[in-house]
Amino acid sequence: MNNITICMIGFGNVGKAFARLIDRKAESLALDYDVEIKIVAIATGSHGNAIDPLGIDPNKALLAIEGPGTLNGLSTNPAPSDMREFIALSEADFVIEISPVNYETGEPAITHIRAALQNKMHAVSANKGPVVHAYHELSELAKINGKQFLFESAVMDGAPIFSVFREALPCSDIIGFEGILNSCTNILIEMMEEGSSFNEAVTYAQSIGIAETDPSGDIDGWDASIKVAALATVLMGIPMKPQDVDRKGIRDLTPSAIQQAKNEGKRWKLVCSAELINGKVSAKVAPQLVSPSSPFFSVSGTSSFVLFKSDVLPGLGILESNPGPETTAYGLLADILNILKKEPGNA
């Protein structure tokens, strides 16, 4: 049995879902993958930290952080608040980085992943920040240390976007893609189709946790742009920052324009696109009018969709419908198992 230890940086909805997932999948992991996964360290933003080399019971951890509770009582070893020290002391095989995303700098997630790799631990992340701000540095660092840095859940949750090209589609060159990658604007537009004003739609989206207190990251197309940049950087091999994307949000999309589209049987969607032209990527995020004959028309609610064009497959679309913290958590588990299968002895 391959005993794998995990250090979790972040224990919000995705972290909790991951703890439940490895508990639910324990039997299949043992029987089909000969793996036992044990969480030995958890760091949180406001619920304390814990390290226990013998393993932290996920159910006890979930219980401990209810309300204002902390993990501190579960720690058998010193659990420093400096994350570099915390990661080093965890002595885990994998660091799972799921701290909140920082669109502008990618920090402190980049520091966490760097610390993991420097300590000869694999790094798995659901965080877009490190992908757009430090993909090449971290991948190189992983290589030098004989470890891997994967981040399937950074775009479209657990849907296989990075892994399908890395693991299943060898010898293919992506020459462009188009997609709908931001749920919040998708939902805001749908509410305006149903008659809400822009402000009513935003207020509702905030009330159900789909929009942030400052919703500009979604509305102005920054979230979509960072996803486009992440896809272009990794899948097309060309470093790209969100600022490089020709970006237009949905702020100028009026309810009357949306109603008019509806009357014509069409819909507005915030469409992302990227195309390789003469070795450079030209990328764009902008509202686009789509008709029912487009695969974008039916992408509703929190679903997302991306259509890739490559030199070998003229159109390969991947749709994720009904995602949740559980699907993001699965993306983390898939990364772990995909890393393990490439370890020596698991060919």
Next chain:
Amino acid sequence: MNNITICMIGFGNVGKAFARLIDRKAESLALDYDVEIKIVAIATGSHGNAIDPLGIDPNKALLAIEGPGTLNGLSTNPAPSDMREFIALSEADFVIEISPVNYETGEPAITHIRAALQNKMHAVSANKGPVVHAYHELSELAKINGKQFLFESAVMDGAPIFSVFREALPCSDIIGFEGILNSCTNILIEMMEEGSSFNEAVTYAQSIGIAETDPSGDIDGWDASIKVAALATVLMGIPMKPQDVDRKGIRDLTPSAIQQAKNEGKRWKLVCSAELINGKVSAKVAPQLVSPSSPFFSVSGTSSFVLFKSDVLPGLGILESNPGPETTAYGLLADILNILKKEPGNA
């Protein structure tokens, strides 16, 4: 450099596209995969056979079979017409089985693949027949002989259907799927939407090579059923024959029903589905009325789409648009490279 030799059983449109593809990809195969692929044997139905251990020049082979020409002149070694002998004498590393599909028995493709595996060659096929009629036998035979049997192109051409679950989505259990898997009926319905009668649509589809001389395999849902059976057999692990699918074709779909749907902004589609219920798969192929809010609505022409439901991803859709012999050929190449990466020494 890993020198790989190939024996091709079948050299129709897909075979020719494969020969062109490995020629076009030769540099990338050498640089990125350290592989050189050489065709050492080609068998055809009516253009003769050739074996040359030093390699058959793909361009010469393409030229030789133009018009009534044969490959016989390219053969440096005896090339028996018995395919079991032919395969054994080719001494290739891989057999690519792309003979015409036989829905009822899967033969003679099963015999070809069995011969390949018994001769310690990997088998790669674009043929649905062996998958539904002998998947478990051939997979077991491959295992016994330390070889692999892959068939990505058997369903949805080169789109990663089998490989995405095998290579990228570990520890996931598929509990059902829905999709549009037959191009011919898709096109016939679209022609009737545009005003053609059923017979006019069939005649046109036959003239462009989309429908067979006997179009009943498509029209009565057999082609869709064999694809459903292949997906259920492989991905859900439950052997299923096309006869086990609750099957209804498009013969009873009248142009007036199709026009009425169009007037209501809807479309008829031949929808495939399968669901795991109490350890059994319940599968169905039947015309279904879909509205623009369905991801099926925009699947037009030769495109196909399947939406999988698993215990970890509630909805993962895969769309293939604009396929052709080149995409099927890529599926064969992807299988070869995915097999090679699991060979000892390529971990």
